[in-house]
Amino acid sequence: MQADYFEKKKRNTLLFLAILGVVTVLAIIITEYNVVKGFSSLPKAVEWGLANFYPTQESLTKLPAILDKLIETLLVSIAATTTGAVIALLFAILGSNTTRVNAFFGSISRGIATIFRNIDVAAWAMILLFSFGQSSLTGYFALFFGSFGFLTRAFVETIDEVSGGSVEALQATGAGYFSIIFQSVIPASLPQMISWILFMIETNIRSATLIGLLTGSGIGFTFNLYYKNLNYDVASLVVVVIIVAILFIESVSNYVRRAVL
Structure with a gap:
C-alpha cells in the first residue's frame, strides 16, 4: 500500500516536470528567446556593471x-x-x-x-x-x-x-x-x-x-x-x-x- 502511494507520487512528480518542461519550451519558441545568446551575454553584462555601475566619491x-x-x-x-x-x-x-x-x-x-x-x-x-x-x-x-x-x-x-x-x-x-x-x-x-x-x-x-x-x-x-x-x-x-x-x-x-x- 505504501509502495503504491510513493509510486503514484513519483509519477505525478514526473508528469508535473514534463508539463513544466513543455510549457518552458513553448514559451521560448513563442517569445523567440535565444537561450544561448542570453547566457553568453552574461559575462559582458557583468563586465559593464563592474566598469560603470559602482558608487564614486562624487x-x-x-x-x-x-x-x-x-x-x-x-x-x-x-x-x-x-x-x-x-x-x-x-x-x-x-x-x-x-x-x-x-x-x-x-x-x-x-x-x-x-x-x-x-x-x-x-x-x-x-x-x-x-x-x-x-x-x-x-x-x-x-x-x-x-x-x-x-x-x-x-x-x-x-x-x-x-x-x-x-x-x-x-x-x-x-x-x-x-x-x-x-x-x-x-x-x-x-x-x-x-x-x-x-x-x-x-x-x-x-x-x-x-x-x-x-x-x-x-x-x-x-x-x-x-x-x-x-x-x-x-x-x-x-x-x-x-x-x-x-x-x-x-x-x-x-x-x-x-x-x-
Missing part, C-alpha cells in the same frame, strides 16, 4: 537626499502595512469559520479579500494613478490594498488554526461574542499575526521601490531619475542603500519574530 554627496527618499519609502510602507493590518483583522474575524457572524458575511469578507489579494500592487498603482496622479498617496494606497488582501487571508488562517479550541471552550461557558474575540481570539493569534505583519512590511519595502517608478515618488523614482540621466554611479549608490535597508529591516524583523514567537 556620488556620495547625493547620499543625504537619497536617505531622505529612503526614509519616505520606509514610512509609507510601514504605514500602509499597519493600517491594512487593522482593517484586515476586522475582515478576518468576520471571514473566519471560527468567529464569523454568519456564512453570508463570512463569504462576503473572504470574497473582498480575494479580489484585493489577487490584484498586484503594480496594477493597483496603475489604476490609482488616474485618481491621485503621481504622488506618495498613490503608492500608499497601492501598498495598502495589497497588504489588506494578503493579511486578511493570513489572519483568517491564523484564527482558524490557533483559536478553534479556546473559542469552543468559551462558547460552552456561555461567553459573549466580543468576550470571545478579545479574551481568546486576539491574544492567541497575536504572535502569529505580528509575524505576518513583519513579513508584509519587508515585502512592501521591496514593492515600494517598483511602485515609486510608477508613482514618481520615493526611492524608486530617485533610482529611475539618475539611471535615465546616465548617472550610473549615483544609481548604483541608490541600489546599495536599498539593499542595506532591506537587510537591516529583515534582521530586525527576524529578531522580533524570535522574541515574539
Whole structure:
C-alpha cells in the first residue's frame, strides 16, 4: 500500500516536470528567446556593471537626499502595512469559520479579500494613478490594498488554526461574542499575526521601490531619475542603500519574530 502511494507520487512528480518542461519550451519558441545568446551575454553584462555601475566619491554627496527618499519609502510602507493590518483583522474575524457572524458575511469578507489579494500592487498603482496622479498617496494606497488582501487571508488562517479550541471552550461557558474575540481570539493569534505583519512590511519595502517608478515618488523614482540621466554611479549608490535597508529591516524583523514567537 505504501509502495503504491510513493509510486503514484513519483509519477505525478514526473508528469508535473514534463508539463513544466513543455510549457518552458513553448514559451521560448513563442517569445523567440535565444537561450544561448542570453547566457553568453552574461559575462559582458557583468563586465559593464563592474566598469560603470559602482558608487564614486562624487556620488556620495547625493547620499543625504537619497536617505531622505529612503526614509519616505520606509514610512509609507510601514504605514500602509499597519493600517491594512487593522482593517484586515476586522475582515478576518468576520471571514473566519471560527468567529464569523454568519456564512453570508463570512463569504462576503473572504470574497473582498480575494479580489484585493489577487490584484498586484503594480496594477493597483496603475489604476490609482488616474485618481491621485503621481504622488506618495498613490503608492500608499497601492501598498495598502495589497497588504489588506494578503493579511486578511493570513489572519483568517491564523484564527482558524490557533483559536478553534479556546473559542469552543468559551462558547460552552456561555461567553459573549466580543468576550470571545478579545479574551481568546486576539491574544492567541497575536504572535502569529505580528509575524505576518513583519513579513508584509519587508515585502512592501521591496514593492515600494517598483511602485515609486510608477508613482514618481520615493526611492524608486530617485533610482529611475539618475539611471535615465546616465548617472550610473549615483544609481548604483541608490541600489546599495536599498539593499542595506532591506537587510537591516529583515534582521530586525527576524529578531522580533524570535522574541515574539
